[in-house]
Amino acid sequence: MHLQILSGGNRFANLVQWSSMAGCLVGVSLLARQLGTGVGGQALATVICATIPMGLLQSVTSQNDYVLSFWLVCLSYNLLRLAQGQTDARTFIELGLALGLALLSKGTAYIYGLPLVVTGLFLGFQQLGARSVKPMVVSLAMPLLLNLGHWMRNYQVFGKPLGVSGDITKNTLFTPAAILSNLVRNTALHLAVPYDFANRFIVKVVYQIHSLIHLDVSDPRTTFSGLAFQIKAMDGSMPIFLSEDYSGNPITLLLVILSAGLYVFHYRRRFNHRFTLLLYSITLVAMVIAYNSLLAWQPWASRLHLPFFVLAAALMGTVLGYYTLELTRLAYGLVLILALTSLPYLVFSSHRPVFASELFITSDYSIINQPRISTYFNANPSLLLPYFKAVDTANKTNGNSIGLYLSNNDHWEYPFSRIFNFINAKKAVRFKSVGVENQSTKAFRPEWDFTPWEIFSVGFHTLGQRLTIEDKALGSIIYNKVLESAMVSVYTRENGGVPPQ
Secondary structure (H helix, E strand, O other), rough: HHHHHHHOOOOOOOHHHHHHHHHHHHHHHHHHHHOOOOHHHHHHHHHHHHHHHHHHHHOOHHHOOOHHHHHHHHHHHHHHHHOOOOEEEHHHHHHHHHHHHHHHOOHHHHHHHHHHHHHHHHHHHHHHHHHHHHHHHHHHHHHHHHHHHHHHHHHHHHHHOOOOOOOHHHHHOHHHHHHHHHHHHHHHHHHOOHHHHHHHHHHHHHHHHHHHOOOOOOOOOOOOOOOOOOOOOOOOOOOEEOOOOOOOOOOHHHHHHHHHHHHHHHHHHHHHOOHHHHHHHHHHHHHHHHHHEOEEOOOOOHHHHHHHHHHHHHHHHHHHHHHHOOOHHHHHHHHHHHHHHHHHHHHHHOOOOOOOOOOOOOOOOOOOOHHHHHHOOOOHHHHHHHHHHHHHHHOOOOOOOEEEEEEEEEOOHHHHHHHHHHOOOOOOOEEEOOOHHHHHHHOOOOOHOOOOEEEEEEOOOOOOOOOEEEEEOOEEEEEEEEEEEEEEEEEEEOOOOOOOO
């Protein structure tokens, strides 16, 4: 919002995620140093973090998983400082600020942050004993103050401090089998490849494991509401789809497993003197358990796993650094493999390709020469023409107030304002949502209200030729359909005159 106001547009909207990625690269290097590795291990940790496929795809979007990752890195860094005896005020203040900003960024912060908070409480008492109460109270007060207004507004509107009900995303079966089920299915999301035989094998293994634990692979208690287990399986002859919503981190996951195995099997010989490394590893394992215990499985969950992979990069750099730095060629080989395998995600993102490609299913244009207005629709090109037709229809009536009747989250509001601005930058257009039936109507304020001249109906196909909208000031207002398309219909207010100014 601030970048939009300061720049007068949205050209810097994706800079928030990109800056968070840059901050994570610095932070992961510092984490690795705190875990006891040298410059080589820090460099390896940074390379691993920089080449996380989902990270590369998300870093140029307006999603917020990298933002959350950055605050969790800041939180983890200060926890390691605390573990090493740095109990100054700065450490506790930064702990509180990082936790508060993480909670403000995304709901999954409550899950990933829980093990970190427990670790912080343990370290506080370990380092200061009873004297830790005061600094920890101050530290925990900061996230409360940062989030209190947000929680209060949510409670006033929805009756819950965290807002709308998350029942469809919650896991409701808390057994070892349920946790294992979620862990196996979430792991499968990162192992999918563009070869059908391999994907079928992965699915078969998932089903066999669920047969052994006597749990349905799509058990509604552990699965996002109404969905069945699947992975992004594609035939080997078909193109490859690289998306910030679905793509996995196959090589990064294999490195996590390899690092964990080396750490466990060689703990006594190489790592038993590293208390911070042990504590950090236990915390990462606790994060995995917490995530798979609390969240139901979702087919697009790989993007939610980004904070774990970012934090795990520090562990991987530290552990693998002990081995690869003894074999320099092996270190160079690993970096080369990571760099080469990350290139497709870097230049062939399906929605933001540097080069358009048929092998990697991308939009028809490179972002370098694509018309800017069309980039808003790269994730759903079928909406481009209907949105333009709707705006053109509204311009012909000189209407400057639009009511948006949206059916679900797949239909976007924002491109309408960009198209209006593209066609006539001097025209000021107001928007409001109509036909709203959820609890957000409690937040209505009369000074914000206006009566729209046109209604854009997106995603509804059974509204008919006339639409009635209840206006708080004027009562029932009738709108007549003047444009109908597969996705967007336009209704104009029935009063026979010119639109209100």
